[in-house]
Each structure stands twice: as structure tokens, then as C-alpha cells.
Amino acid sequence: EWVAYELKKSHLSNTNFKRPYFEIDKAVKTGAANWKNYKNSGNDRGHLCPAGDRKYSQTAHDETFLTSNISPQAHDFNSGIWNTLEQKVRYWARKYDGVFVVTGGVLKGKMRTIGEERVAVPNQFYKVLIDTNSGKIKMIAFLLAHENSNKPLCEFVVSVDSIEKLTGIDFFPQLQDSLENKLEASSRYKDWSFK
Numbered sequence: 397e398w399v400a401y402e403l404k405k406s407h408l409s410n411t412n413f414k415r416p417y418f419e420i421d422k423a424v425k426t427g428a429a430n431w432k433n434y435k436n437s438g439n440d441r442g443h444l445c446p447a448g449d450r451k452y453s454q455t456a457h458d459e460t461f462l463t464s465n466i467s468p469q470a471h472d473f474n475s476g477i478w479n480t481l482e483q484k485v486r487y488w489a490r491k492y493d494g495v496f497v498v499t500g501g502v503l504k505g506k507m508r509t510i511g512e513e514r515v516a517v518p519n520q521f522y523k524v525l526i527d528t529n530s531g532k533i534k535m536i537a538f539l540l541a542h543e544n545s546n547k548p549l550c551e552f553v554v555s556v557d558s559i560e561k562l563t564g565i566d567f568f569p570q571l572q573d574s575l576e577n578k579l580e581a582s583s584r585y586k587d588w589s590f591k
Contacts, residue, residue: 397500398500399545400498401445402499403449403486403497404493405493405494406491407449408451408452408486409451413451413454417431429515430463432512433515437468437510438470440468441463442466442468442473442474443465444465444467446482448486449485454540467501467521468510468515468518469542470542473542477544477545478550494527495529497524499524500563501516501518501520502559502562503516503518504563511580520539524538524556524567533571536587537554537555539554540552549590
């Protein structure tokens with residue numbers, strides 16, 4: 397349903413590991429969808445945690461090709477606005493010496509499915525980031541319709557609260573309640589550099 401990870405500046409590398417085959421994640425006890433569901437579906441195997449965020453080791457890189465880390469994405473979305481957002485997250489990881497990232501598809505409402513296992517194709521995808529390293533804790537959240545767009549990323553900024561309401565996930569329960577409530581209610585992006 398979602399992935400969460402820390403992306404540190406030291407994780408970013410120009411290493412070019414060989415792209416492995418997608419594999420079923422055997423660690424998911426409830427079962428992970430087979431990669432064959434994507435064949436002839438018209439959808440990319442869209443990474444939730446991008447392989448580019450895990451180039452610091454071969455093992456970490458290859459784990460991004462487990463089926464528990466992919467979701468059906470239209471190619472123009474995956475290689476378009478979603479890729480732009482992934483690159484911006486790397487920019488912030490460098491600038492703020494690391495961010496925590498939570499990302500997934502909104503698995504609510506009427507969705508089409510692909511493959512024999514009827515893998516849901518989300519109508520929306522989100523990324524939620526928190527920076528705790530640059531001196532002032534700050535959050536930013538993005539909600540994107542599952543379609544390519546030429547709009548600037550700042551037009552997809554929403555409050556974390558709105559994504560929590562959509563998904564039913566409490567993203568940062570370990571934060572002090574007063575701080576969590578303040579940060580998650582805001583859709584300010586002025587503290588984040590969009591250069």
C-alpha cells in the first residue's frame with residue numbers, strides 16, 4: 397500500500413547497477429502480486445521507492461525491483477511528472493542532508509485493475525516528506541492525479557492531513573501531537589526550495 401524510507405545525501409550516487417528482473421516479494425506474508433500482471437497491461441511497473449534513491453548498494457538497489465515496491469502507472473505519468481517529483485526529492489535530500497519519504501497510491505474509490513490477480517491501478521499517487529535535519533522540522537505533501545501534467549510541482553502541494561484523510565494512514569505518529577497537528581494541517585511550501 398505504501399513505502400517509507402530515509403533518503404540521505406550519502407545514499408545518492410552515480411553508480412549504475414545492472415537493472416535486475418522484477419521478482420515477487422516473498423517477505424510479504426499476505427502475498428505480493430506477480431510481475432506478470434503487468435504484461436500487456438499498458439502500464440509501467442512504477443517504483444514507489446525509486447531505484448535511483450537506492451544506488452548506495454547493490455542489495456538496496458535490487459530490492460526496489462520487488463513487486464511489493466511497484467504499482468501500475470501509465471508510462472507518460474511515470475516518466476513525466478512522477479519522475480520530476482522523484483528528482484526533486486533527491487534535490488531536497490542533498491540540500492537538507494536527508495529527508496524521510498512516504499509514498500504510495502490512493503487505494504480508494506473505483507479503480508480499474510490489471511492482470512489475473514486484479515492489481516488495482518490507483519487514480520492518485522502521493523509523496524509525503526519530512527525534514528528533521530536542517531534545523532527546523534518541516535513537512536510537505538504532494539497529491540497527483542494519475543495522469544501526466546506540465547504544471548509546476550508546487551501546484552500539487554496539499555496538507556498532510558488531507559492525504560491522511562484520503563488514505564487512513566497516520567504518517568508521523570511519533571511526533572509530539574502539537575507539532576504534528578501544526579505541520580500536517582499546513583500546505584505551505586515556502587520553507588522548501590523549488591529552484
